[in-house]
Amino acid sequence: MKMKRREILASPLAVAAAAAQAPATGKADLVEQARQGMKAGRAALAKVKLPQATEPAFVFKA
Amino acid sequence: MAVTGEDVFFASVAELNAGWRKGDYSCVELTRAFVERLEKGGAVYNALAASLREQALKRAKEVDGERKRERFRGRLQGVPYGAKDLLAWPGAPTTWGAKPYEKQSFEEPATVLKKLDKSGAVLIGKLAMIQLAGGGGYRYPSASLTGPCRNPWNVEHWAGGSSSGSGAAVAAGLVPFALGSETSGSILTPAAFCGVTGLRPTYGLVSRAGAMALSWTLDKIGPLGRSAEDCGIILDAIAGGDAKDPMSAGKGFYYAPQFARAMKDYTVGYAPVDWEEWAEPETRQAFGAALEVMKGLGVKLKEVELPDFPYGPMVSAILQGEAGSIFEELIASGAVDQIADEKQAAGLKAAVELPAQDYLRAMRIRTLVQAAFRDVFYDVDMLLAPSRLGVANRIDTPLDAPRPRGNTPPSERKRGLAGHIPAGNLAGLPALSLPCGLVNGLPVAVSLVGRAFTENALLAVGKAFQDRTDWHKRRPKVAI
Numbered sequence: 059m060k061m062k063r064r065e066i067l068a069s070p071l072a073v074a075a076a077a078a079q080a081p082a083t084g085k086a087d088l089v090e091q092a093r094q095g096m097k098a099g100r101a102a103l104a105k106v107k108l109p110q111a112t113e114p115a116f117v118f119k120a
Numbered sequence: 121m122a123v124t125g126e127d128v129f130f131a132s133v134a135e136l137n138a139g140w141r142k143g144d145y146s147c148v149e150l151t152r153a154f155v156e157r158l159e160k161g162g163a164v165y166n167a168l169a170a171s172l173r174e175q176a177l178k179r180a181k182e183v184d185g186e187r188k189r190e191r192f193r194g195r196l197q198g199v200p201y202g203a204k205d206l207l208a209w210p211g212a213p214t215t216w217g218a219k220p221y222e223k224q225s226f227e228e229p230a231t232v233l234k235k236l237d238k239s240g241a242v243l244i245g246k247l248a249m250i251q252l253a254g255g256g257g258y259r260y261p262s263a264s265l266t267g268p269c270r271n272p273w274n275v276e277h278w279a280g281g282s283s284s285g286s287g288a289a290v291a292a293g294l295v296p297f298a299l300g301s302e303t304s305g306s307i308l309t310p311a312a313f314c315g316v317t318g319l320r321p322t323y324g325l326v327s328r329a330g331a332m333a334l335s336w337t338l339d340k341i342g343p344l345g346r347s348a349e350d351c352g353i354i355l356d357a358i359a360g361g362d363a364k365d366p367m368s369a370g371k372g373f374y375y376a377p378q379f380a381r382a383m384k385d386y387t388v389g390y391a392p393v394d395w396e397e398w399a400e401p402e403t404r405q406a407f408g409a410a411l412e413v414m415k416g417l418g419v420k421l422k423e424v425e426l427p428d429f430p431y432g433p434m435v436s437a438i439l440q441g442e443a444g445s446i447f448e449e450l451i452a453s454g455a456v457d458q459i460a461d462e463k464q465a466a467g468l469k470a471a472v473e474l475p476a477q478d479y480l481r482a483m484r485i486r487t488l489v490q491a492a493f494r495d496v497f498y499d500v501d502m503l504l505a506p507s508r509l510g511v512a513n514r515i516d517t518p519l520d521a522p523r524p525r526g527n528t529p530p531s532e533r534k535r536g537l538a539g540h541i542p543a544g545n546l547a548g549l550p551a552l553s554l555p556c557g558l559v560n561g562l563p564v565a566v567s568l569v570g571r572a573f574t575e576n577a578l579l580a581v582g583k584a585f586q587d588r589t590d591w592h593k594r595r596p597k598v599a600i
Contacts, residue, residue, distance in 0.1 A: 085457075085462060085465070085466060088462055088463050088465075088466030089466040089469050089470050091463075091466065092256075092257070092463075092466050092467045092469070092470035092471075093470050093473065095257075095436070095470075096436075096437075096440065096470060096473075096474060096478070098433070099430075099432075099433035099436050099437055099478070100433075100437075100475075100478050102430040102432075102433040103430060103433055103434065103437060103478065103481050103482055103485065104481075105430070106429065106430065106481075106485050106488070108481070108484055108485060108488070112484045112485075112487050112488060113484065113487060114480055114483035114484050114486070114487065115337070115483050115484070115486035115487040115489075115490055116337070116483070
């Protein structure tokens, strides 16, 4: 998959990275920044097409 | 005979064991020499959490007694080593690198340390680590009870994390080998930054009983050593099923370089974009030279790229979900505010709010990742990529600051294998980091990533690479 620069910059990862770089002054700001990172992550996960029958990977097999 | 000269501190475990068996030195002499060096050097690099001098010398005396009785236990007997301070060991604190746990101790040793003790290796020190192995996401190399762990190649730079002390101590010859742990990059990163060889075993191959849990479904314990061969010998001693680890695969590992296939029989997947574009410009020459050495081994190279998944957000969601539960009491009690990095504390506080839906979605996508990797490995035996795309960060620079080139790719590009660390950890795959050059005096490394439980194949190719290069034998100027 080729990504254009503007797509990369708009990707949730880039949003999270930008959020991480934004200056935060207090502990509450840092928690809020972490929440925003989680939100960006959620958006990235939501883009994956997931068949309904897919179970969580709790068992690892070789 | 006394332990003299600098060479002994950079000898392989096989050489140290052979010297002890021959009687060149006793285990007590070797242990004392290493403990003294570890105590001095540990302070220089902030690599030491606790010296185990008295215990170690007592144990070394017992090991010497075994030699007298000709009771030989294997290739690690008589060899001193260090362990990341998240592994329990009685008679010493196990701090997990974090202030709230600085007085914590355990009576039962971690299974891996028990196994090494049984093999006759002598634990001489607990090694520094990023607090809580980085759970919550840290911003500064100083996120540790022992301060920022300095890189022996340049003390203005970081040793990498979270197994920081393990990487620095091996690089500076303070210990012949060390144990570290990896949830997502914590063995490969310090191994690459410090110029030592690091092995992340397949998930479930090495017991985590007695180790701090950060993520039940991602944590692995593995060695950092002088060479691929040393890592094979160490893995042989620590691998194996363990009823005390519910996720143990119940498999053992026998290091068998004698049964390695011919190099021409291996197909190694790589992505040119990693070497030509993802890698930071100043490192490309060194990485390119490493790729040429790989080609020269006779392996077949085939272009591949990682399956398309959001690996970073997946690891984050799984880590937050599991670490938020593991450290629930620390967070709820407010003791989390005692840790050294405010961003990390905030990350842990936010983690408890992660919806179960996000965690389960990440774990369900993980099933697809595992299936996709099975497909990748139909065509190739292993993957090859730069361990990290650049050299170690400066100690004083926040880890989320833009790298010299910037955090975002400069042009249109393919995925390549640049996300191999989160991807390989999600799929539970083994990886071997091999030093491959020095850039501005700092090490860089390449990683081989293989199918689950194919450590012998990675070690065989790694050993062949190291037979043709000497990067793993280079030493920093140690200021002790």
